[in-house]
Amino acid sequence: MRNLIALVLVLLGHAGWAQQWEDRQVFNKAQSTMTLRIISSTDTDLFAPLIEAFILRNPDIAIEYLVTGTADIDRRFRKTPEAFDIAISSAMDLQFKLTNDGYARELEGVIHPDWAQWRQSLYAFTSEPAAIVINRAAFEGLPIPQSRQELIEALRARPEVFRGRIGTYDVRRSGLGYLFATQDARASETFWRLMEVMGGLDAELYCCSGEMIDDLTNGTIAVAYNVLGSYAKAREENQNVLEIVLPSDFPTTMMRTALVSKLSDNPTAAQRFIQFLLTFQSNPMGDARTLPALQERENGAERAAIALEPALMTFLDTLKRNKFLSEWENALIQE
Amino acid sequence: MTDSFAVSGSLRNRLMLTLIGGAAVLALLLFFVVRNYAVQVAQEGQDNILAASATSILDAASIRDGEVELDMPYSAFSMLSTSADDRVFYAVLQDGEFLSGYEELAFTNSQVFQTDQMRGSDVRKISASRTLIGANRRTELQIVLAQTQDALSETLDRISQNAALLGIGFFTLAVALSFWATSSTIGQLGKLTTSVTRRGPQDLSPFTKPVPREMAPLVISLNSLMGRLDQSLSQSEDFIAEAAHRVRTPLATVRSYAEATLQRVDKEENREAMRSMVKAIDESSRAAGQLLDHAMITFRADHLERHEIDLVDLVADLVQRMTPIADMKDLSLSLLGDPSVPYSGDPVLIQNGVRNLIDNAMKYGPAESVIEITVSARPKPQIMVCDRGSGFPTNEIETLTSRFQRGANEKDTIGSGLGLTIARDVAMAHGGGIDLENKPEGGACVTLSL
Numbered sequence: 001m002r003n004l005i006a007l008v009l010v011l012l013g014h015a016g017w018a019q020q021w022e023d024r025q026v027f028n029k030a031q032s033t034m035t036l037r038i039i040s041s042t043d044t045d046l047f048a049p050l051i052e053a054f055i056l057r058n059p060d061i062a063i064e065y066l067v068t069g070t071a072d073i074d075r076r077f078r079k080t081p082e083a084f085d086i087a088i089s090s091a092m093d094l095q096f097k098l099t100n101d102g103y104a105r106e107l108e109g110v111i112h113p114d115w116a117q118w119r120q121s122l123y124a125f126t127s128e129p130a131a132i133v134i135n136r137a138a139f140e141g142l143p144i145p146q147s148r149q150e151l152i153e154a155l156r157a158r159p160e161v162f163r164g165r166i167g168t169y170d171v172r173r174s175g176l177g178y179l180f181a182t183q184d185a186r187a188s189e190t191f192w193r194l195m196e197v198m199g200g201l202d203a204e205l206y207c208c209s210g211e212m213i214d215d216l217t218n219g220t221i222a223v224a225y226n227v228l229g230s231y232a233k234a235r236e237e238n239q240n241v242l243e244i245v246l247p248s249d250f251p252t253t254m255m256r257t258a259l260v261s262k263l264s265d266n267p268t269a270a271q272r273f274i275q276f277l278l279t280f281q282s283n284p285m286g287d288a289r290t291l292p293a294l295q296e297r298e299n300g301a302e303r304a305a306i307a308l309e310p311a312l313m314t315f316l317d318t319l320k321r322n323k324f325l326s327e328w329e330n331a332l333i334q335e
Numbered sequence: 336m337t338d339s340f341a342v343s344g345s346l347r348n349r350l351m352l353t354l355i356g357g358a359a360v361l362a363l364l365l366f367f368v369v370r371n372y373a374v375q376v377a378q379e380g381q382d383n384i385l386a387a388s389a390t391s392i393l394d395a396a397s398i399r400d401g402e403v404e405l406d407m408p409y410s411a412f413s414m415l416s417t418s419a420d421d422r423v424f425y426a427v428l429q430d431g432e433f434l435s436g437y438e439e440l441a442f443t444n445s446q447v448f449q450t451d452q453m454r455g456s457d458v459r460k461i462s463a464s465r466t467l468i469g470a471n472r473r474t475e476l477q478i479v480l481a482q483t484q485d486a487l488s489e490t491l492d493r494i495s496q497n498a499a500l501l502g503i504g505f506f507t508l509a510v511a512l513s514f515w516a517t518s519s520t521i522g523q524l525g526k527l528t529t530s531v532t533r534r535g536p537q538d539l540s541p542f543t544k545p546v547p548r549e550m551a552p553l554v555i556s557l558n559s560l561m562g563r564l565d566q567s568l569s570q571s572e573d574f575i576a577e578a579a580h581r582v583r584t585p586l587a588t589v590r591s592y593a594e595a596t597l598q599r600v601d602k603e604e605n606r607e608a609m610r611s612m613v614k615a616i617d618e619s620s621r622a623a624g625q626l627l628d629h630a631m632i633t634f635r636a637d638h639l640e641r642h643e644i645d646l647v648d649l650v651a652d653l654v655q656r657m658t659p660i661a662d663m664k665d666l667s668l669s670l671l672g673d674p675s676v677p678y679s680g681d682p683v684l685i686q687n688g689v690r691n692l693i694d695n696a697m698k699y700g701p702a703e704s705v706i707e708i709t710v711s712a713r714p715k716p717q718i719m720v721c722d723r724g725s726g727f728p729t730n731e732i733e734t735l736t737s738r739f740q741r742g743a744n745e746k747d748t749i750g751s752g753l754g755l756t757i758a759r760d761v762a763m764a765h766g767g768g769i770d771l772e773n774k775p776e777g778g779a780c781v782t783l784s785l
Contacts, residue, residue, distance in 0.1 A: 099422075100422045102422075102454045102455065114418075119422070186409055307416075309413055309416040310416060310421075310422075311409050311412040311416070314407050314411065314412050317425075317427075318434070318436075319403075319404065319405040319406075319427065319434060320406065320435075323405075323406055
């Protein structure tokens with residue numbers, strides 16, 4: 001009996017550990033003198049080339065790369081800010097609030113455009129538009145919708161094809177999904193109409209990009225709304241199956257951001273990493289790059305990415321969030 | 336005339352210090368006033384934005400189904416963006432109960448704005464509230480909004496820098512102006528000093544050049560002092576001339592009696608005494624004459640009258656008149672030099688000066704010797720009188736022209752010490768001077784140049 005309990009405990013422990021992180025990898029353990037703990041929402045395979053390039057130049061630093069969801073990053077980081085050196089996330093609003101609340105460290109001497117950083121603490125290093133990703137098979141012989149409005153019309157035209165075969169983020173669980181949804185809602189009423197249409201077609205809700213793209217690739221769903229195009233593009237086998245559409249009516253572009261924990265034990269090494277990350281992402285010759293580069297802001301607000309400003313905290317307000325989620329649920333979850 | 340007197344402080348320094356000190360105080364004042372004003376304006380700017388943001392949040396509140404709903408507008412926080420990326424905190428409270436935002440953000444008293452600390456930063460806080468009226472209840476919704484002050488302090492730094500530059504500029508300008516004002520003020524004093532210094536030794540006439548009003552009392556006092564000085568000087572000159580004149584006539588009488596007595600006295604010791612007496616009388620009489628000459632020269636030099644004359648004629652006339660006296664002393668006078676030297680001057684003065692020189696030469700020249708008087712026109716009109724005597728004592732050659740100063744080697748010769756002084760005064764009245772020198776072959780030469 002005692003053995004059995006011990007076994008159960010061990011299994012639970014393993015299960016717990018496995019549940020704790022979507023992925024966990026340590027780079028350069030052998031030669032290093034110190035370890036940087038990076039908590040990130042970016043899949044390891046997308047980030048690994050950058051880490052390897054960094055280690056090549058800084059052999060004394062090992063990197064423990066921990067992957068989890070954006071909302072989870074925020075929760076864990078607030079709980080134990082001393083346990084991580086760097087937080088990288090695609091949920092700009094959560095990252096912003098972490099910085100505003102004083103969890104981030106101000107870095108001296110990191111040169112970065114003003115619009116892509118906040119308080120010398122939060123640094124944006126990619127520009128990634130939200131995309132409509134479509135499985136080509138579902139639109140065989142038909143024009144691919146190029147905007148949200150066209151998507152609404154396409155869905156309405158063939159409800160039998162799309163019922164249960166549309167995917168989008170569960171904004172209650174995904175920080176990035178929530179960010180995209182709130183920014184869409186700000187930009188246009190079309191968003192709510194689309195949500196209602198998707199709700200009427202029993203849309204599938206996902207926590208993470210990875211699963212959504214998996215389902216899209218294998219044909220479980222035909223359309224995914226507000227996915228990161230970069231994730232879809234990153235998988236070579238999808239090149240022929242999937243069509244990535246950047247909505248022409250209005251784009252919602254996210255910038256992935258990084259910050260150094262105020263309580264980091266290795267602030268100098270962490271700053272070196274941030275500096276390297278920014279340089280790597282802005283180097284025009286970066287062939288090894290797997291993440292999209294930080295795009296220069298073009299003139300006109302149309303193509304601008306979501307701005308790093310205090311307004312990002314608006315939708316994180318409890319009252320506002322509750323109101324938004326209830327509207328979203330009303331639209332999307334039609335029992 | 337180099338009397339020592341106490342120098343206490345400097346007008347220029349005092350003026351400069353006062354002006355520069357004043358400028359420094361004003362510059363500092365300027366800096367602080369501008370800075371304070373800027374602080375106020377900048378703070379007002381931040382307060383206004385906070386107030387607008389709080390108002391827009393309150394406006395978005397409503398009661399639905401008895402529940403407070405707050406649809407916070409995106410622009411409420413967006414308008415709080417600053418160039419320095421200031422942090423923003425907020426709290427929403429309903430009837431004092433915390434609803435959302437930052438729970439530790441407290442607002443204690445009744446002021447609308449407060450400055451406080453939050454999470455290690457200075458923040459500016461605003462509290463605003465609104466009464467919401469529902470179907471069956473009233474409720475008070477309060478919003479507390481706080482923003483860090485990084486942009487504000489950046490602005491203040493910039494303004495402070497500009498204000499400091501302004502202050503420094505003002506100060507520099509004021510210092511330059513002080514220098515200018517001081518030197519132009521003190522310059523008037525300097526001008527007066529120069530015009531006092533440049534005056535000739537005999538010039539005691541009043542100042543007539545215009546001076547600033549503040550210096551008028553000084554000039555008036557100076558003029559009155561000089562007037563009195565002039566008066567007392569001329570009085571004493573008059574007195575001396577009068578005294579000399581009065582003494583000379585009785586002395587001549589006494590001398591003639593003494594000469595007569597000398598003829599009648601046989602006893603050698605008495606004769607000796609009489610001779611000494613005659614010698615002393617001569618000395619007194621000569622001194623009285625020279626004092627008279629000197630007084631006359633002083634007077635005429637002050638009111639110099641120039642006539643066209645020929646120096647050679649003038650000196651020849653003098654030599655002719657003095658030849659008898661020279662003969663009595665077994666001396667001969669010889670006139671040399673240019674045949675004619677025209678000059679414009681006071682003939683009486685020049686004759687007097689030259690006579691004194693010849694007189695001196697006759698006094699010191701040994702018997703049977705020649706006294707050479709040379710009149711020349713070049714390099715400038717001058718008259719040189721040379722004797723064959725023992726010459727001047729070399730160590731006294733500089734001081735001999737002073738009044739009543741006699742050579743140390745001439746104790747047994749009659750003289751008042753005025754002769755060279757008179758000659759010098761005559762020369763100076765004509766813009767010239769006299770030079771004393773010893774000839775290498777023996778004898779002294781005095782040159783009176785005009």
